[in-house]
Amino acid sequence: MLPIILRPHRNMELCREFGPRFCDDELYTCSCAMTELQGGSDVENIDFMHGKTIKTSARLEGGDWVINGHKIWPSSSNADLFGVACSTNPGSSNEEDFAFIYVPADTPGVIIGAPYQKAGMAADYNGDVWFDDVKVPKKYRTHGPGDDAKYFREILSYGAACGAAFGLGPMKNTYEIVKKWASERFVAGRPLKEHSINAAVLAEIAIDIEASSAMLHMVARQLDCPDIYGIMPWDKAMVARARAVSLFVTDAAVHATGRAMELMGSYGYARQYDLEKHWRDVKMTTLWMGSRQLDLIEVARYWYDIETL
Numbered sequence: 117m118l119p120i121i122l123r124p125h126r127n128m129e130l131c132r133e134f135g136p137r138f139c140d141d142e143l144y145t146c147s148c149a150m151t152e153l154q155g156g157s158d159v160e161n162i163d164f165m166h167g168k169t170i171k172t173s174a175r176l177e178g179g180d181w182v183i184n185g186h187k188i189w190p191s192s193s194n195a196d197l198f199g200v201a202c203s204t205n206p207g208s209s210n211e212e213d214f215a216f217i218y219v220p221a222d223t224p225g226v227i228i229g230a231p232y233q234k235a236g237m238a239a240d241y242n243g244d245v246w247f248d249d250v251k252v253p254k255k256y257r258t259h260g261p262g263d264d265a266k267y268f269r270e271i272l273s274y275g276a277a278c279g280a281a282f283g284l285g286p287m288k289n290t291y292e293i294v295k296k297w298a299s300e301r302f303v304a305g306r307p308l309k310e311h312s313i314n315a316a317v318l319a320e321i322a323i324d325i326e327a328s329s330a331m332l333h334m335v336a337r338q339l340d341c342p343d344i345y346g347i348m349p350w351d352k353a354m355v356a357r358a359r360a361v362s363l364f365v366t367d368a369a370v371h372a373t374g375r376a377m378e379l380m381g382s383y384g385y386a387r388q389y390d391l392e393k394h395w396r397d398v399k400m401t402t403l404w405m406g407s408r409q410l411d412l413i414e415v416a417r418y419w420y421d422i423e424t425l
């Protein structure tokens with residue numbers, strides 16, 4: 117919903133249309149459908165691909181958009197409302213042809229597939245979503261030619277920062293689990309943590325958490341306060357910073373959960389101690405949003421003015 121709710125580009129007409137649905141007594145959810153069969157990264161790599169690979173098409177017919185396409189993997193694929201990355205001219209790398217259009221899930225022609233089986237993130241329903249001659253009003257396009265692509269970058273910067281938060285939360289709980297374990301479990305006559313080799317591992321986990329918290333808070337503040345920092349959420353500078361924090365924190369989360377599991381031995385691998393859930397979940401945080409290579413590319417591209425990647 118970011119493209120329509122944030123200043124200075126708030127779309128009040130669509131806020132009035134959709135806002136009340138989220139404020140009702142019934143849960144109303146939304147989902148951002150970008151990824152397609154031919155790849156997720158190429159859609160998210162908008163600075164290089166400019167929407168060229170998006171096959172989901174949107175054509176104007178009278179007062180309606182008619183949408184056809186197949187999205188895969190969107191988080192909350194069973195949502196009530198989709199924000200759909202479309203092209204008004206599939207194959208075009210002109211960003212004016214990129215369209216971000218809202219589609220209520222109960223519109224005729226929207227078909228939602230069964231949830232995928234995954235290693236982790238079980239609470240997230242990910243599946244196929246097909247759009248078969250789906251008609252929605254013309255006003256459901258977030259802004260219009262050029263601006264849809266511009267503000268789509270905001271989804272990337274917020275998405276990357278949120279991905280980092282998805283890594284940091286499990287890391288903090290990992291700390292709690294491993295602290296208890298290392299205090300209560302004895303090896304060679306002493307608690308685990310009282311062996312210097314294990315204390316060093318515990319220190320690494322704490323450092324991962326402290327560094328990740330500091331970096332994520334800084335980037336979140338920059339996202340929140342463009343007036344102070346002079347960087348708009350859709351600027352390349354912000355996308356690169358958010359991707360940097362995403363990669364840093366999610367790598368740290370994979371590192372911390374892995375080390376904690378090694379300290380806990382086979383107990384860390386057992387369901388009942390909760391650690392293995394974090395270990396499975398955090399791996400995902402390094403994979404979505406174009407995965408770590410796209411994070412690295414966007415960071416290098418921005419800070420080093422790379423032109424061919």
Ligand SMILES: Cc1cc2nc3c(=O)[nH]c(=O)nc-3n(C[C@H](O)[C@H](O)[C@H](O)COP(=O)(O)OP(=O)(O)OC[C@H]3O[C@@H](n4cnc5c(N)ncnc54)[C@H](O)[C@@H]3O)c2cc1C
Binds near residue numbers: 149151158188191409
């Ligand atoms: C739990 C979960 C939740 C998700 N939620 C959503 C969602 O809400 N909405 C949505 O649309 N999608 C969602 N996805 C999909 C996810 O965003 C994509 O899987 C992701 O973008 C990667 O796309 P892909 O899997 O098609 O891999 P590909 O795009 O095929 O990438 C394959 C590999 O190529 C690397 N790569 C990418 N770009 C380049 C490049 N330029 N040069 C070299 N290497 C490159 C990647 O880093 C990766 O290692 C979700 C996926 C999961 C598992």
